[in-house]
Amino acid sequence: MAGSNGPGETGRSGPGGQGGRDHRDDDLERRRRNLEASLATRQPDRQERKEGAGGATGYGQAMKLSSEFIAGVAVGAGLGWGIDRLAGTSPWGLIVFLLLGFVAGVLNVLRSVGKVAEFGHGSNQGPRRKD
Incomplete structure (x- = not known):
């Protein structure tokens, strides 16, 4: 299979071998943003509690x-x-x-x-x- 990064393949799809790594970095960044958004919606009052706690x-x-x-x-x-x-x-x-x-x-x-x-x-x- 051309262009797939299966086991045993190095992930070199572009010049210099950086194509697969860029895709993984983008995917990781997207997943990190989704996690932060999910945590923010599950705990919205945490900041309010810190500010309003007297x-x-x-x-x-x-x-x-x-x-x-x-x-x-x-x-x-x-x-x-x-x-x-x-x-x-x-x-x-x-x-x-x-x-x-x-x-x-x-x-x-x-x-x-x-x-x-x-x-x-x-x-x-x-x-x-x-x-």
Whole structure:
């Protein structure tokens, strides 16, 4: 085949052997521009977020995350203290529920940030039947 750049051919189609290389460079440049355009359409608000991000939004996010964590720990400690008062198991209820509250607070923070999927909405929802 004349003019094709198959395996084993050198790509010399013009004088000096630059014809195939110019075509590959043009193709590569075209593909790079298409990739940049595709990325720009998929993430249009990235520049807007950088320009419009003020201290109030970061402060609000920090307050939300810290309050979710503190609420988990406080509820766990309150439940543990209440169970200890009712059952008479002095430090053990508080210790166990304080640890459970800590874990719940960490999970709430991770869910808010988006690092952990909501319960039942993950990609692995259990075994599926084959029909």
